[in-house]
Amino acid sequence: MAFPTNEDVLIGLDRADDAGVYRVSDDLALIQTVDFFTPVVDDPYWFGQIAAANALSDVYAMGGTPKTAMNLVAFPVNEMDISVLRAVIQGGIDKLVEAETVLIGGHSIEDRELKYGLSVTGFVHPDRVLTKKRLRAGDRLVLTKPLGIGIVNTAVKANLASADLVETVTRIMAALNRKAAEVMDRFDVGACTDVTGFGLLGHLAEMVSGSGLGARIDSQRVPMIPEALEFAAMGLIPAGAYRNREFREGMLDFSESVERTRQDVLADPQTSGGLLISIGEGQVADLILALKDAGIADAADIGAVTAGPDETIRVD
Amino acid sequence: MKEIDARGLACPAPVLQTRAVLQDESPDRIRVVLDNPASQQNVQRFLESRGFRTLLETRGADYRVIGTLSDDEASTTSKPAAKSKMETEIKKIMVMCATDRIGFGDDDLGLKLMINFVRTLKEMGTELWRLVLVNNGVKLAIEGSEVLEDLQAYEKDGLKILVCGTCLDHFSLLEQKRVGETTNMLDIVTAMQVADKVVSI
Known part of the structure; x- marks a missing residue:
């Protein structure tokens, strides 16, 4: 067309x-x-x-x-x-x-x-203008909101989430990405996107795709709503999470040490998720500090852009 | 083998249906029939979280999960995940009301207290498992009851409400019942046995 x-x-x-x-x-x-x-x-x-x-x-x-x-x-x-x-x-x-x-x-x-x-x-x-397509080898990857929103919302539909958890996930979704964007503007950011329906892995795959670069995620450092892992173990996973995973299967390389529930949360579709930012290694510590200072407590350095293997996301 | 047909249901309904069957009937073997691979994987995860070994099958447009409860979880190859904390903490509480008002003395006060009690029961959350109405308690479930709408809302949210048939018959209220399942003493006693806690009013 x-x-x-x-x-x-x-x-x-x-x-x-x-x-x-x-x-x-x-x-x-x-x-x-x-x-x-x-x-x-x-x-x-x-x-x-x-x-x-x-x-x-x-x-x-x-x-x-x-x-x-x-x-x-x-x-x-x-x-x-x-x-x-x-x-x-x-x-x-x-x-x-x-x-x-x-x-x-x-x-x-x-x-x-x-x-x-x-x-x-x-x-x-x-x-x-910040796009998805300006990844630089060696950049660190920063995420500003915890994952697991889709899984928790599925548990809410199933009436299995506590009132406290409903409030927590509602506040996460309603939080503007404004402060994160304002902080990011003071740094030399490579690429940026917001994590929504394709989940962290799906959106990272979009960034990596066609870049000639790869990415590595340290799944232990990815911020997650803790209950999302428990609900994932019970099979309260939205169909979109499976589709996200299947669609990018060829690009994904999971280490055996990554539990299945953690993999599920990484592919979980998010509603109004956080920003995924690539930034030079020398600046990442300052960026995280500045984000935390601005009240974005969940901001975390979750991995890196790698020179290769090409178009592969390694998850450890 | 217990069979569940969860075709035509969207997530999370197949998991909830399987969960209800496990809670009510505790089967050792179970077959769940689904119509999409995502639901199949979800039910598989759920059964494994409850100590079942699972087998997946695809037949035409049907996706099946066959679960067998492992006697010795440690010896199985599929290593079922430990029961999630979330789940083991959820108790089954059965509330039995043998009256339509709380306490003795002032009946108006007793009625107000009962209305308040029924409305506040929702604070038990998902642990509220059965509400059993016997003797005068059945009057809470009939046309004109001040808590009828509340009880109907509970039922819609999945709470099973059991209403004593003998009692309805005794008061000639069988036709006026508007919420809950008409039940017998055997069901009530069985529910008592399965419940983790029985609260009697």
Whole structure:
């Protein structure tokens, strides 16, 4: 399929990244992204926050600052009380306020199932766009939120998660990647993406793919919601985790010492997950310190970009 | 062999269905039929976490897991994972109500207390396993009961509510029951035996 494009399209559909980037002038480019989904938590207000945090995240992952947003709403107006919709939108608004992003419009349709999300536009300098494709051999890999969100949400659906755990995972999903992005902006970052539906391994595979480089993950250092490992052992794993793994099977090389449950969490699809950042070895300690100072307690150095083997992710 | 047909169900329902059968019937051998490989792997993981050795089969569009409880877990080759902490900590609590109000003295107060009790029971979380209603307790499950909606919500969330048939019959309330399964003394006694804890009101 031929997509309409021109020379100002810096990132377009020909190379799927977290968002599209369009150059307006020599010192300004627009980042555009859209995302919406069905509820991931029971509470409509928190669902609104999570959907907004998730939509905003793509702008942060491209190194930009979100500026404007528009609501996308599908709502079963005959079956659901309108107060639910108000709560969802209020959640979105509160997240936008936190992100200093203005809401300038939107569109809603009637649908059988509630869906909510946003289209977000951000600014970035054309020379400072961060993509998935600028890995450098020897770079360290940093992750800013714990994994296991999909597995824990499956346990929530099964009514097996405690109220405390529901709150924990909700807060993780609703947390903006803004602070992480602001800290990252002060460093010489190689590549960046946000970890969402393909899981850590799937998104890392996208980065490694076509780079001529490989990656190594130290699974013991990857931040994980502890209960996710226990639920994985019970088989409370979303089908997406299996698909993620299968899709990239040829690129994955697991050491025998990595337990199956840990492998499951590494492939677990995330909703509004953290940023995955590659950064020079000399700066990684400072980056982690700065992230922790900014309140991102889970930030961790989880592995490295390797010169080879080509397009392989080794997990120890 | 116990057989479960979990085709047509999305995650996590097949695991929950298998879990319920294990809790209720404690079979030594079990065959679970599924319609996709992800559910098959999930059920396999679940059975292994409960000390079963597993075998996977694919027949046409069916994905099966056959589980055999290992007598000596250490001697098996598949090394089933230890029971997860999460699971072993979940107790089975059976609550038996032989009255529709709590305590003696003031009946209005007793009724208020019972309503409050039923609504607060949810704090037991997944450990609340059976709610058994006998004698005057069956009146909680009939049309017009102040806690009917609460009980219906519990049932929807998977709590099994057993309502004494003899008692309903005695009060001529068989037709008015709106929640729970009509049950007999044998079921009640069996549930008592399987429960980790029985709370009687």
